[in-house]
Amino acid sequence: MRQDGDASKVTISDVAKSVGVATSTVSRALTQPGRVSESMKARVVAAAAELGYRPNPQARSLTSGRTHSIALLVPDVTNPFYFGLIRGTQAQAKAHGYRHILVDTEESAEVEATALLEVSASVDGVVIAASRLSDSALAAAAKQTPLVVINREIDQVPCVIIDTATGMIQALDHLASLGHSEIAYLSGPASSWSNRKRWRALQQAARSLGVTCHQVGPFAPTMQSGAAAADAAVRYGVTACLFFNDLLAIGALKRFAERGIRVPQDMSVVGCDDIFGADFCNPPLTTLTAPIEQAGRVATDMLVSALHNSNTAVPVPRQREKLPTHLTIRSSTGDRPAASGKRADSE
């Protein structure tokens, strides 16, 4: 194991020379289990260790065409929601022996398109979260590069979906059962597929539950926008609100406190995602718990298995994974205010 003059410069041919065989034999011994004799393999491995040989990934990639790395594209590394994803993909990439490349696409379709084009040349596959690209652009990209999208549903493109739409219905039900009938949905970016799905689900559910649900927004999915969202909710005279995400909800919590609106006595608040912080904000947030990290892991698994199967003729096992969410009730939701309130028009 010792005695490497200066490491990294040791090539396969140094090893070959040292053992007295051809470079091809070394290559085989190191990468193709059964293609050489046991004794040969042992000698090569020993020599490689002895010399401190480290394969050059670039050279290997050049011939093999495989880089052993995957990329994760997220709209905003700043958003805690995506940290769960980063965690999941990073962990799983590592588990499969892949390097993990992280790219921030800045909530922009153009940046995303460029990043995808650039990075796809240096990775074996890509996971894209909450893509801002059009369905057709994604479908086209998927033909060029192994791709898994998260929170997006496109024909022929493998995807994992966090089913917040169904979850939102549960949340609405929860609010209805607390007596709320005037409810606001503080919506996220118009370009967000998840946002559209949720609103559609809410509309339908509201009808059958006999409550009124107003769509308000769109708002940027950030804490800062929470204040504006809170004010808008108040303006609508609702007694409860569902926020596009926890960031917005937590920002709103702050604003409500500033304005002397008590949560949940005067206003019930429901978030979405259950990000870090949702359990210790004030009051702790009732929210839709999303298996974010799991989504990252599943997406990575799908991608990796697709990469492996692309050699063999085996069809990719699962093309579409839908992950359930569940409602976590904490302290930000409560009964509808008894009467009057700040301007309940119906009472």
Place this chain on the structure above:
Amino acid sequence: MRQDGDASKVTISDVAKSVGVATSTVSRALTQPGRVSESMKARVVAAAAELGYRPNPQARSLTSGRTHSIALLVPDVTNPFYFGLIRGTQAQAKAHGYRHILVDTEESAEVEATALLEVSASVDGVVIAASRLSDSALAAAAKQTPLVVINREIDQVPCVIIDTATGMIQALDHLASLGHSEIAYLSGPASSWSNRKRWRALQQAARSLGVTCHQVGPFAPTMQSGAAAADAAVRYGVTACLFFNDLLAIGALKRFAERGIRVPQDMSVVGCDDIFGADFCNPPLTTLTAPIEQAGRVATDMLVSALHNSNTAVPVPRQREKLPTHLTIRSSTGDRPAASGKRADSE
């Protein structure tokens, strides 16, 4: 821009053929500004676009030896503290045209050593945050690979340090000025360099401020450990505590609440880092605000400039950057309880 039969398979020699020149000319036109005539450059660029040529990064790396990517090694991607770092390095890597590879070293020296060895072959340089490796191991690694360490001070190894030690003194001063004299420092991992630095600074400062500061711990730097830390602080009979980080402090806040210990009336709490959530936990946390993201940016800048200067004989400009912290006072600190014990009588 159109008409690429099937993209990605277009090579530099296809472009060369199309223009009717040598591949080297194409290479130059595309990468060495002044080495070809303007008109030639234009023709090549046009042809490249026409054919949909995309350079193969692996091939490029093989000859040039440069991969245009840098790696960030962090002990735990799960820890929000590192979110800021990831953000900073990712943003700056991108700004400099580098890909950003993220590696979780699982708080383990062995994993870190392996990761460093593996990844260093495929990147131009590495940023290591809060390394668990020994000084000598890091110094050795720095000789092999361009390296910048964050929160670690080693001879000959470029580093950026977040000066929490000095900040801790401010925090202690703040507590002393509120009348606290029995104070606990709830310490982090023994292997943490920052932890050792802080405790040393606190010890000295405590003496000159005439207060008593007990070191308690070590504790894992997580929210879950916060409960144990809180209990330990109570056992010591202190009226104020400084936590190794915000995670621990926020966890402790929860525990204090459970035990009916009011913050800050019965116990003052100071965190460290000012992570996401420190401003909206309950009560909002007085903490040492650390320029984490900036640290990531600065480290990346140092690394990139070192990479560029490694060609020319110019010496690396800054080898050591110390970033100041400042105390952010929110609501978790207050006057020492009037009487003894944990029950305050005022009001």
Place this chain on the structure above:
DNA sequence: CTGAAAGCGCTAACAT
């Protein structure tokens, strides 16, 4: 089972 040889796509000396 092993060796020889031909590149992968691109860059970098040398020529011209």
Place this chain on the structure above:
DNA sequence: ATGTTAGCGCTTTCAG
């Protein structure tokens, strides 16, 4: 300013 010619380190036919 452009063309020629070698490789970078490795994998992979194709022979033997």
